[in-house]
Amino acid sequence: MDLFERIHAHVNRSCRLSDADLDIVDGLLEKRIVKRKTMLLQEGEVCHFEAFVNQGCIRSYYLDENGFEVTLQFAIEDWWVSDIASFHEQKPSHLFIEALEDCELLVLNPATKESLLQQIPSLERYFRLMVQRNLSSLQSRLFKTIATSAQDKYLDFLEKYPTIPQRVPQHYIASYLGISPEFLSKVRTRMARKSI
Amino acid sequence: MDLFERIHAHVNRSCRLSDADLDIVDGLLEKRIVKRKTMLLQEGEVCHFEAFVNQGCIRSYYLDENGFEVTLQFAIEDWWVSDIASFHEQKPSHLFIEALEDCELLVLNPATKESLLQQIPSLERYFRLMVQRNLSSLQSRLFKTIATSAQDKYLDFLEKYPTIPQRVPQHYIASYLGISPEFLSKVRTRMARKSI
Numbered sequence: 001m002d003l004f005e006r007i008h009a010h011v012n013r014s015c016r017l018s019d020a021d022l023d024i025v026d027g028l029l030e031k032r033i034v035k036r037k038t039m040l041l042q043e044g045e046v047c048h049f050e051a052f053v054n055q056g057c058i059r060s061y062y063l064d065e066n067g068f069e070v071t072l073q074f075a076i077e078d079w080w081v082s083d084i085a086s087f088h089e090q091k092p093s094h095l096f097i098e099a100l101e102d103c104e105l106l107v108l109n110p111a112t113k114e115s116l117l118q119q120i121p122s123l124e125r126y127f128r129l130m131v132q133r134n135l136s137s138l139q140s141r142l143f144k145t146i147a148t149s150a151q152d153k154y155l156d157f158l159e160k161y162p163t164i165p166q167r168v169p170q171h172y173i174a175s176y177l178g179i180s181p182e183f184l185s186k187v188r189t190r191m192a193r194k195s196i
Numbered sequence: 197m198d199l200f201e202r203i204h205a206h207v208n209r210s211c212r213l214s215d216a217d218l219d220i221v222d223g224l225l226e227k228r229i230v231k232r233k234t235m236l237l238q239e240g241e242v243c244h245f246e247a248f249v250n251q252g253c254i255r256s257y258y259l260d261e262n263g264f265e266v267t268l269q270f271a272i273e274d275w276w277v278s279d280i281a282s283f284h285e286q287k288p289s290h291l292f293i294e295a296l297e298d299c300e301l302l303v304l305n306p307a308t309k310e311s312l313l314q315q316i317p318s319l320e321r322y323f324r325l326m327v328q329r330n331l332s333s334l335q336s337r338l339f340k341t342i343a344t345s346a347q348d349k350y351l352d353f354l355e356k357y358p359t360i361p362q363r364v365p366q367h368y369i370a371s372y373l374g375i376s377p378e379f380l381s382k383v384r385t386r387m388a389r390k391s392i
Binding site: 062083084085088089094117121122124125127128131132134135136138139140142143 | 258290313324330334338
């Protein structure tokens, strides 16, 4: 697969770009290969990237008041990962961003992103929709923490991330759902029994 | 003040529009006067509006797992208020949105917003920046809940919303900060003593 095939298809879902525009996109994106377990961002650092995942799996998380990791997002193929607030305001992040698999990323920094939007203003729509999805996802996490049973949370998770349970350790999924790994294990066992 | 003066100035901060474009904006925004205590949105309803606050004060909140109100956002002059996820996906909201004062709003619905962006694509940038601020604010609330003293939370709050303490009941501010009204009262007393 061509390096830019995935992102071209992704962008084309929300705006039609000319071949000349796509060339500009390709010229500004920087390919980055990162090994499994690489930390892309640590709490306290400023986030200088927005990364499109061409291949691999990435996790963002923060530490709660007791020092426990809370998984905020998984990003797999076709997802963008960043701390958008830190990236745009160039202020220290509260997040950790970590590669869970070997990854191939296409990366923008603040300068290349601004240049991209200057040259192709119609990409504003693409990025607006991306931020909206991000906001929507964060809001729904805030509400899902409330008043939803662990099983329903896990079913929602499977709908959103069907391939993740085969790709990441179970305790990361538990830390995303806000339940203990033991409890997640019970939920999965119960669901498996029901589906026989 | 002219009905559209405020929003023209606000839009002009992030993109320059021609007079013809501004006329399109004015033609699509619908003025809405709402009385104090009006509920603009209830949990379970689909949010059909994005409202720019020309005058007044609005609060959005949700109910936590114990049925307590958690204030998510205050919106005063120059803020937009909506449930963006519900608005764009036309799915039921988890939020309540309530006027705390008599308000004058300028309102878009999904059709007029889409028409606006079709006719003036350069507004995509304005709305992207707005969603980014929204996301940034939600993220920072998530982290502020953690590991910040009540006094620091209140100082951050004053920086973000300097005029709100004069405008809304103290218990709403407490429910935004995630502390009890009694504790907020102690924090304020302590701060007042120090500043003498």
